[in-house]
Amino acid sequence: MSQYRIAVLVGSIRQDSLNRKLALALAALAPEGFTFEHLRIDNLPLYNQDLDGKQPAEVQQLKTEIARAQGLLFVTPEYNRSIPGVLKNALDHGSRPYGQNAWGGKPAGVIGISPGAIGTALAQQHLRNVLAYLDVPTLGQPEAFIQNKDDLFDDKGHIGNEGSRKFLQTWVDKYVAWVKQHASV
DSSP states (O other), X not given: OOOEEEEEEESOOOTTOHXXXXXXXXXXXXXXXXXXXXXXXXXXXXXXXXXXXSOOHHHHHHHHHHHHOSEEEEEOOOBXXXXXXXXXXXXXXXXXXXXXXXXXXXXXXXXXXXXXXXXXXXXXXXXXXXXXXXXXXXXXXXXXXXXOOTTSBOTTSSBOSHHHHHHHHHHHHHHHHHHHHXXXX
């Protein structure tokens, strides 16, 4: 049986992040053979092209972890109708210097949660635009713009609402198939 390492990037660095909770809940829905590793992005310096020739250790670590992964999972909030700066910063670091794009060819899923009625629809669209430029094949359907409701998570952090669990299980199943179709193991 093949093993798939999924690099998880959560766009929120808040301690009690809804998106981190969602990422953990999604991992619990994945089949055997899939491991989800959360990559640290809060310690990266702001991207500066002057450092391309001598990337800081934190950036090298990020790129190493991306290279080891067979797939990517982006779980992001929406800040001011776009993606958080910390996530964009990580994307920039991972793609540089020019010609050394660590993201390229890695199959990805994009999802997010928000208290708002449209979830993270605009942030996801902006993220998909960036990922397209970075040559990241991204799962198109089903889209998942999750609105946080009181019964979404149970007291153990799993998806507590039956309808939401069924929908998210379908999303995870499609994501797993996408990774298997596009990843080199």
